[in-house]
Amino acid sequence: MAKSVPDHIVIGAGFTGLVHAFLSLEKGESVLVLEKKDRAGGLIRSVPTEYGIVETAANGILNCWELETLSSRLGLDLLFPDADAKKRYIFSDKKFKRLPLSVFEIIRFIFSALTVPSKPIPGESIYKWGKRVVGESFLSKVVEPALGGIYAGDLDAMSAEFVLGKFLAEDVPLWKNFRSYANSRKGKPKLHPGRKGTVSFRGGLGSILGALEARVSSQGKIKYKQEIISLKDIRKAYPNARITLATNLSFALKILKAEFKELKGYQGMLETLPIVSVTRFGKDSILSGKKGFGVLFPKDHKSFSSELGIRTRGILFNDFIFSGRTSDGIHSETYIMGGAGDREIASKAEEEIISIVEEDRKKLLPSGEIPLNHYVTVWKDALPVYGPQLFAFNRDLDRVLPPDIKVEGNFRSGIGLKSILERAFEQYGPKTS
Ligand SMILES: Cc1cc2nc3c(=O)[nH]c(=O)nc-3n(C[C@H](O)[C@H](O)[C@H](O)COP(=O)(O)OP(=O)(O)OC[C@H]3O[C@@H](n4cnc5c(N)ncnc54)[C@H](O)[C@@H]3O)c2cc1C
Numbered sequence: 165m166a167k168s169v170p171d172h173i174v175i176g177a178g179f180t181g182l183v184h185a186f187l188s189l190e191k192g193e194s195v196l197v198l199e200k201k202d203r204a205g206g207l208i209r210s211v212p213t214e215y216g217i218v219e220t221a222a223n224g225i226l227n228c229w230e231l232e233t234l235s236s237r238l239g240l241d242l243l244f245p246d247a248d249a250k251k252r253y254i255f256s257d258k259k260f261k262r263l264p265l266s267v268f269e270i271i272r273f274i275f276s277a278l279t280v281p282s283k284p285i286p287g288e289s290i291y292k293w294g295k296r297v298v299g300e301s302f303l304s305k306v307v308e309p310a311l312g313g314i315y316a317g318d319l320d321a322m323s324a325e326f327v328l329g330k331f332l333a334e335d336v337p338l339w340k341n342f343r344s345y346a347n348s349r350k351g352k353p354k355l356h357p358g359r360k361g362t363v364s365f366r367g368g369l370g371s372i373l374g375a376l377e378a379r380v381s382s383q384g385k386i387k388y389k390q391e392i393i394s395l396k397d398i399r400k401a402y403p404n405a406r407i408t409l410a411t412n413l414s415f416a417l418k419i420l421k422a423e424f425k426e427l428k429g430y431q432g433m434l435e436t437l438p439i440v441s442v443t444r445f446g447k448d449s450i451l452s453g454k455k456g457f458g459v460l461f462p463k464d465h466k467s468f469s470s471e472l473g474i475r476t477r478g479i480l481f482n483d484f485i486f487s488g489r490t491s492d493g494i495h496s497e498t499y500i501m502g503g504a505g506d507r508e509i510a511s512k513a514e515e516e517i518i519s520i521v522e523e524d525r526k527k528l529l530p531s532g533e534i535p536l537n538h539y540v541t542v543w544k545d546a547l548p549v550y551g552p553q554l555f556a557f558n559r560d561l562d563r564v565l566p567p568d569i570k571v572e573g574n575f576r577s578g579i580g581l582k583s584i585l586e587r588a589f590e591q592y593g594p595k596t597s
Contacts, residue, residue, distance in 0.1 A: 170193075172195045172407075173408070176199060178204075178205065178412075182204060184591075195384035197384065254306070255528075256305060265306070277338040290319040293328065318468075318549075326551075410572045420571065427557070430560075436546070440540065450525060458480040481495075
């Protein structure tokens with residue numbers, strides 16, 4: 165039962181806010197969550213449709229012991245991907261390739277990984293780091309699509325120190341840094357090899373958000389349609405409560421700069437990127453008989469063009485990844501578009517976005533069948549740019565925030581849900597491990 169004066173106020177009921185609220189309740193604190201919208205979940209929602217489930221944002225989460233712990237405490241079973249969906253492709257030379265490098269390029273990469281010091285230099289972009297450490301071909305054919313797929317960013321604008329720093333802490337070649345990183349995690353509980361990789365839940369990722377929301381509502385309290393505009397007001401109303409701000413980056417900056425003068429200078433400096441996701445239901449697959457997790461399309465780092473003029477950044481094969489995702493005989497592909505280099509797509513009408521998807525698909529599968537349905541989601545400022553300014557902002561947050569105010573979200577240590585979860589578990593200490 166929630167106490168009338170909460171120990172902990174959480175602002176925002178997305179994945180971040182709900183996880184913090186849940187862990188705080190588990191520690192015996194009383195919690196009040198304040199959410200702007202009339203529903204929880206933030207970016208994530210799993211929408212059931214007549215053809216299958218549509219994920220509005222994340223379609224899976226990288227498994228870790230924290231997720232195993234969380235789901236078992238919520239009474240949820242993890243859903244593991246089908247074995248033949250493990251294959252990830254990169255589109256290169258007009259083909260879906262698992263390894264888009266020539267023998268010479270592989271040898272060149274191995275040589276670099278064994279010899280070139282890999283710690284990012286302060287101020288170095290991912291593009292400059294990649295050219296220096298892994299070489300041009302590995303950078304453009306592997307690093308660009310992989311990071312483009314996760315961060316939807318521009319390698320020139322991304323900070324190598326911020327994105328890669330925690331894996332590459334010493335000025336030694338890649339292989340030594342990876343070995344040290346693996347050693348540094350030795351004390352942590354290990355996952356059974358069969359449970360590693362991307363996972364979800366039977367009803368989609370929305371299931372875990374729904375379970376978190378139900379638990380937080382029953383043991384604490386969630387108030388909906390509460391748009392918080394000032395931390396001062398919250399502190400006045402609840403002077404003894406600690407506060408976790410768990411909104412998106414734009415709002416977090418807006419509210420923080422009004423309170424902490426050291427953060428004012430970041431106004432206009434912290435960019436976010438729009439993302440468009442289109443789930444397309446049909447009967448055929450662009451893989452024509454093969455199965456797989458998804459395909460990424462490398463972009464030229466300056467012009468953002470890719471082979472055949474494909475505008476999509478990546479495609480996920482939903483029903484190949486998780487069984488039970490679609491009705492019988494239906495195939496589901498999610499096209500991820502936008503990000504750096506294609507911000508414009510987020511301002512287009514839905515029909516225009518759908519025709520761009522169909523044009524891309526025709527280039528990949530000219531004989532493709534007609535679609536059954538599309539479900540378009542546009543996020544105007546979903547993803548933060550992991551640039552040097554955001555890196556500095558994070559360091560300033562650690563420096564200026566008093567101990568009773570925490571700021572959390574996908575702009576703190578990684579965009580993915582796994583980073584958000586690991587960071588939250590670290591804060592709530594051994595009782596939750
Ligand atoms: C298309 C797409 C695909 C993705 N795929 C993956 C994936 O496969 N795997 C993965 O790990 N990650 C993925 N991500 C990233 C992941 O979904 C996000 O990083 C994560 O959901 C962010 O959660 P959050 O709670 O920090 O923020 P949000 O989901 O944005 O939640 C913030 C909450 O705060 C509320 N709020 C905002 N302002 C206020 C205010 N003033 N007062 C009160 N409440 C407020 C909002 O309404 C919202 O509910 C993807 C993201 C996108 C967009």
